[in-house]
Amino acid sequence: xxxxxxxxxxxxxxxxxxxxxxxxxxxxxxxxxxxxxxxxxxxxxxxxxxxxxxxxxxxxxxxxxxxxxxxxxxxxxxxxxxxxxxxxxxxxxxxxxxxxxxxxxxxxxxxxx
Amino acid sequence: xxxxxxxxxxxxxxxxxxxxxxxxxxxxxxxxxxxxxxxxxxxxxxxxxxxxxxxxxxxxxxxxxxxxxxxxxxxxxxxxxxxxxxxxxxxxxxxxxxxxxxxxxxxxxxxxx
DNA sequence: TAGGAATATTCCTGTAAAGGAATATTATTG
DNA sequence: CAATAATATTCCTTTACAGGAATATTCCTA
Numbered sequence: 001x002x003x004x005x006x007x008x009x010x011x012x013x014x015x016x017x018x019x020x021x022x023x024x025x026x027x028x029x030x031x032x033x034x035x036x037x038x039x040x041x042x043x044x045x046x047x048x049x050x051x052x053x054x055x056x057x058x059x060x061x062x063x064x065x066x067x068x069x070x071x072x073x074x075x076x077x078x079x080x081x082x083x084x085x086x087x088x089x090x091x092x093x094x095x096x097x098x099x100x101x102x103x104x105x106x107x108x109x110x111x112x113x
Numbered sequence: 114x115x116x117x118x119x120x121x122x123x124x125x126x127x128x129x130x131x132x133x134x135x136x137x138x139x140x141x142x143x144x145x146x147x148x149x150x151x152x153x154x155x156x157x158x159x160x161x162x163x164x165x166x167x168x169x170x171x172x173x174x175x176x177x178x179x180x181x182x183x184x185x186x187x188x189x190x191x192x193x194x195x196x197x198x199x200x201x202x203x204x205x206x207x208x209x210x211x212x213x214x215x216x217x218x219x220x221x222x223x224x225x226x
Numbered sequence: 227t228a229g230g231a232a233t234a235t236t237c238c239t240g241t242a243a244a245g246g247a248a249t250a251t252t253a254t255t256g
Numbered sequence: 257c258a259a260t261a262a263t264a265t266t267c268c269t270t271t272a273c274a275g276g277a278a279t280a281t282t283c284c285t286a
Contacts, residue, residue, distance in 0.1 A: 006123040011244080015116055022195060028263060041245065043264055048243095062253055062262050070200035077193050080186065082135060087183035124274080141233055154275065156234050175232050175283055 001079040005072045008052045013037060014045045018054060018068065025058070025067035114192040118185045121165045126150060127158045131167060131181065138171070138180035 009015050016035050020026065026034075032042040046066055049055045053072050058065045122128050129148050133139065139147075145155040159179055162168045166185050171178045 001128070003123065003125055003128055006119050006128070010116065010119040010123045012116055013244095015114070015119070019195075022199075029261095038246085039263070040247085040265080044244080047264080059253090064263065068196075068199065070196075073193065073196045074200045077190075077197065080190050080193065082132075083181075083183075083186045084190065086135075086181065087187045126274095142231095151276085152233070153235080153277085157274085160234080172283090177233065 001075065002052070002072065004052045005054065005076060008048050008054055011045070011048075013041070014049055017042075017045060017049060021055065021066065021068040025065045027060075027063040027065055029063075031066065114188065115165070115185065117165045118167065118189060121161050121167055124158070124161075126154070127162055130155075130158060130162060134168065134179060134181040138178045140173075140176040140178055142176075144179065 009018065013035060017031060020031060020034055028042055028046065029039065031037075031046070032039050035042070037045075046055060046057075050057060050066075053069055055066045056069050058067065122131065126148060130144060133144060133147055141152065141155055141159065144150075144159070145152050148155070150158075159168060159170075163170060163179075166182055168179045169182050171180065
């Protein structure tokens with residue numbers, strides 16, 4: 001898992017951008033307008049997103065069209081896969097750990113409290 | 114989506130902690146040892162994880178056992194769901210957007226320059 | 227209750243990063 | 257080529273935060 005993706009998404013405006021771009025590719029000014037940001041900030045944030053591969057740019061005449069890239073999100077999804085069993089199957093090794101802590105002596109453990 | 118989760122995971126040691134805790138609940142010193150961190154740093158990072166709900170603590174005698182919480186990860190998974198179609202079905206609204214930009218006038222567009 | 231684990235907290239410092247404002251750059255169009 | 261639209265970059269200031277070191281706290285045990 002590329003940790004920089006988390007860093008990029010850890011900023012509110014950038015998270016908004018990513019969600020906005022779900023609607024489709026968009027120019028800088030369009031993004032700025034929709035999110036009520038000024039243009040320089042928008043460009044800066046887009047650069048961060050671009051650096052971590054969350055968006056790609058396409059030059060079209062005067063404008064730069066930013067488009068969401070699926071790859072990093074797919075990788076995030078994959079990473080989450082390791083954890084998915086945590087909530088799909090009941091996962092609670094706490095009890096195991098606790099009895100392990102106590103020297104796992106008492107063989108006849110009590111039922112679930 | 115709670116953005117603070119991204120913030121918490123945006124730090125390498127904390128990401129390591131979360132992945133480590135996938136193996137099961139663990140005490141502070143155990144975590145510190147395994148990740149080659151000192152105890153104070155470990156406690157600090159665990160506090161951050163705890164504040165965003167990624168872990169929960171159980172007091173056992175002298176120790177504090179930290180355990181992964183599924184909720185925020187499940188929510189992250191759910192959030193990702195909005196994007197999942199991006200890579201599952203082909204998703205490329207760029208062409209649509211481009212022709213939309215050009216006023217969709219010229220029906221017979223030229224090939225790539 | 228004193229001593230000692232296990233853990234949390236505080237203080238300090240350096241650094242990364244966000245926002246504002248101004249300016250530079252690139253490309254279009256007349 | 258001049259003027260202008262669209263976007264990127266730079267400079268500055270402020271703030272958040274990670275790491276180190278020291279210390280406080282909590283809880284067990286003899």
